[in-house]
Amino acid sequence: MLTGKQKRFLRSEAHHLDPIFQVGKGGVNEAMLVQIGEALEKRELVKISILQNNEDGKHEVAKHLAEGTKAELVQLIGHTVVLYKVSVNNKRIDLP
Structure with missing residues (x-):
């Protein structure tokens, strides 16, 4: 569990990042979770964009992404999700 200070720090680190995944009409699926998990292992901090045509609520999508990848939800602002997970091999x- 992240503290408020740690979340603030991670939000500032994620500010300049571009979203590298998009959740569209199909929602969150297992293949997407695997790819996001691999990206988290490489980068530790990723931004994911939720498209307007997504049928699920943005809070549900963010929760499902965090639980599916076993990552911490740092921020959900607008339709952008920021996830953090400590990397085993690429600690940055x-x-x-």
């Missing part, structure tokens, strides 16, 4: 971010 040192939390305060």
Whole structure:
């Protein structure tokens, strides 16, 4: 579980990132979760965009992404989700 200070730090780190995944009409599926998990292992911090044609609520999508990848939900702002997961092999971010 992340503290408020750690979430603030991660939000500032994620500010300049571009979304690397999009959740569309099909919603969240198993293949997407595997790919996002691999990206989290490489980068530790990823942004995901939820498209307007998504049929699920954005809060449900964010929760499903976080649980499916076993990552921490850092932020849900607008239709953008920021996830963080500590990398086993590629540790880059040192939390305060």
